[in-house]
Amino acid sequence: MTDEDVLRRAFELACRARAHGNHPFGAVLVNPDGTIALEAENTVVTDGDCTAHAEINLIRIAFRTLGPTSSGHTMFASTEPCPMCAGAAYWSGIGRIVYGLSATRLKAMTSPGRPPSIDLSCRDVLARGARRVVVVGPLLEDEAVEVHRGFWR
DSSP states (O other), X not given: OOHHHHHHHHHHHHHHHHHTXXXXXXXXXXXXXXXXXXXXXXXXXXXXXXXXXXHHHHHHHHHHHHOSOOTXXXXXXXXXXXXXXXXXXXXXXXXXXXXXXXXXXXXXXXXXXXXXXXXXXXXXXXXXXXXOOEEEOOOSHHHHHHTTTXXXX
């Protein structure tokens, strides 16, 4: 599977999250051998938990089922991880992050205050860590934006 294939799966999960009444975000964890290990969607609304971002949900499932991830794991996120999710990815041991929609472009699509944003890229968060995490993105951004179209009104 290519990065684009897996990222499109994250977009599908984001669509599913939206259909379930949540914010449109999805995430996929890929093993070092390139196979999909786990998937998660955003459940902020249905769980009543502001930390239930797709990436956090994915990392929680990974820790419970796989234990600490290795630097060979890649997390694919439909949208650039927020600072909280980037930090969690760092602490989990994930070695690479690939995302679709940039936080900057998401912010331009949302009404003021939705979603709450911190103007700090995941690259900036991860650059402050003691170990290197590779970040790829935005990738397929025009496709990634479609999941959000009409949602943030």
